[in-house]
Amino acid sequence: MDLLTAIHQRRSHRGDFESKPICQEHLDQLIEAARWAPSPFNVQPWKLLIISDSESKNAISDLTELAIIEQFKDARFLDDNSRWIRFSEEEWMGERDGILLSDHLKLPPPFDRDPTKVKPILKNAGFLSFLGHLKAGKIPAKEISAQVRNSPVLILIVMDHQRRPPGGGGQRWMWLGMGAMIQNLLLTAAMLEIGVQFVSAPIERAEDRKSLGKVVNMPSSCxxxxxLRIGYAKQVVQKSVRLDPSEFVCYESF
Ligand SMILES: Cc1cc2nc3c(=O)[nH]c(=O)nc-3n(C[C@H](O)[C@H](O)[C@H](O)COP(=O)(O)O)c2cc1C
Incomplete structure (x- = not known):
């Protein structure tokens, strides 16, 4: 597969995976791709923790569940999210950004038939935090945490502050290196027909990141x-949208 095909075919995989494990040869290829990413001063600030053991997966799944329940109580989080939610494919294709609600949440009837009906409710979602306090987050939390638990492999991506490059911008440069490394991994996964999904819920809040670190005995410099949850995809996901180049590329001057 050539590079541009892998770039076009890479999609976030939100469905279930085949239950078979990722073979070592494929894992080695993902690691090799990550290894050769660029980083400032070649500091290579990353560590990858490959998790296939059920005990750790269960603990991370439990943390994910709790994090989502908490997020649904947070008015600001709900408001911030609602800006980027698209309620129908038509709206999504028109805006060419954001996420399609039905890809992320199974809506109850009658909204499942016409998700645009929830648009007026979710457009200012902050006030719905009272539903979060009534544990409304439990439904998506259960679903997503089960996906985490049932994934053949989780990859925890960690940045090691001991490998910080020199200069005032050190931390920012490290982040850029981390992004490049993750993209190498994602594109190689696409080439190998391995599905990948970012699971950001347990990463959002500092206390959850700390708990995650504890579960896996992470060194204090990290x-x-x-x-990421990864596995062989059951079905190919093709849908996504992007801005036109005219909306983000300028020549010579802004
Ligand atoms: C830093 C980062 C965090 C993300 N977090 C999540 C997430 O928690 N759940 C999820 O389903 N997708 C997540 N995504 C995937 C994006 O939603 C996805 O890349 C975007 O909607 C474009 O879709 P595509 O990847 O299928 O092209 C994340 C992506 C990035 C780069």
Whole structure:
């Protein structure tokens, strides 16, 4: 597969995975791709923790569940999210950004038939935090945490502050290196037909990142950056949208 095909075919995989484990040869290829990413001063600030053991997966799944329940109580979080939610494919294709609600939440009837009906309710979602306090987050929390638990492999992506490059911008440069490393991994996964999903819920809040670190005995110089769940995809996901180049590319001057 050539590079541009892998770039176009890479999609976030939100469905279930085949139950078979990722073979070592494929894991080695993902690691090799990550290894050769660029980083400032070649500091290579990353660590990858590959998790396939059920005990750790269960603990991370439990943390994910709790984090989502808490997020649904947080008015600001709900408001921030609602800006980027698209309620129908038509709206999504028109805006060419944001996420399609039905890809992320199974809506109860009658909203499942026409998700645009929840748009007026969710457009200012902050006031719905009272539902979160009534544990409304439990339904998506159960669903997503089960996906985490049932994934053949989780990859915890960690940044090691001991490998900080020199200069005032050190931390920012490290983050750029981390992004490049993750993209190498994602594109290689796409090439190998391995599905990947970012699971950001247990990464959002500092206390959850700390708990995650504890579960896996993370050294104190390290910071949790991201959690990926990976597996062989049951079905190929094709849908996504992007801005037109005319909306983000300028020539010579802004
Ligand atoms: C830093 C980061 C965090 C993300 N967090 C999540 C997440 O928690 N759950 C999820 O389903 N997708 C997550 N995504 C995936 C994006 O939603 C996705 O890349 C975007 O909607 C474009 O879709 P595509 O990847 O299928 O092209 C994340 C992506 C990035 C880069």
């Amino acid at each position: 910071e949790v950056i991201s959690l």
